[in-house]
Structures are given as C-alpha cells and as structure tokens.
C-alpha cells in the first residue's frame with residue numbers, strides 16, 4: 001500500500017491517506033455517500049481524478065523486463081536489444097520472462113478495473129449536472 005497523503009477535499013487542509021477523499025470530521029459534515037455531497041465537492045473530486053489520470057499517462061514508460069535497466073514504452077515487455085536475445089514472441093521466451101510479463105499484465109488489468117469503477121462514478125455524477 002502506498003504511504004502517500006493529500007489534502008482533505010473538504011477544504012480543511014488536513015492531510016489524509018491518498019485513497020480517501022475526506023477527513024473524518026469533514027465526513028461527519030458532508031457524509032460518506034458521494035451522492036449526498038455538495039456539487040463543489042464532487043467537482044473537486046473530479047478535478048483530482050483528472051489530474052491523477054494525467055499523472056498516470058506521464059508514467060507511460062517502464063523498465064525493460066529482461067532486467068537490462070533500459071526504459072521502454074509501456075506496451076512492450078522488453079527493449080529492442082533484449083528482443084534480439086529473446087525474440088519478440090512470448091511463447092519463445094524463457095519461463096521467468098514470460099512469467100514476469102504475464103504477471104505485469106495481470107496487475108495492469110486489475111488497475112484498469114479499479115480505474116473503470118472511478119470512471120463509472122464520474123459518469124453517474126455528470127447526470128446530476130443540468
């Protein structure tokens with residue numbers, strides 16, 4: 001779990017865990033139900049999610065999974081020089097490498113699923129706007 005904190009969106013400038021939106025005392029004031037939040041608070045939340053998504057786009061590179069330390073585009077498992085060693089077919093890769101890549105894909109799928117939940121929450125909110 002990440003140790004990151006951010007400011008309570010209720011505007012009280014308390015620091016709270018990254019995954020939470022409101023500090024306990026603001027939650028008493030606004031409630032934990034997103035559907036009951038005032039519009040400005042929902043907008044704050046939207047803005048924050050938008051910025052976070054942008055951050056994720058900026059992190060669209062990762063390290064070559066063959067362990068050479070090169071940074072490569074997110075979509076590829078290994079860099080072009082490692083590809084000359086291992087080839088570009090996952091079926092031909094050594095077990096440890098295809099295991100690493102499959103595991104990476106699994107983590108990405110889970111992350112995408114979590115993000116999707118947040119997206120459907122925003123879609124729901126946009127219905128509230130007249």
Ligand SMILES: [Zn+2]
Nearest residue numbers: 008012023026
């Ligand atoms: Zn607060």
Ligand SMILES: [Zn+2]
Nearest residue numbers: 064068079082
């Ligand atoms: Zn490499």
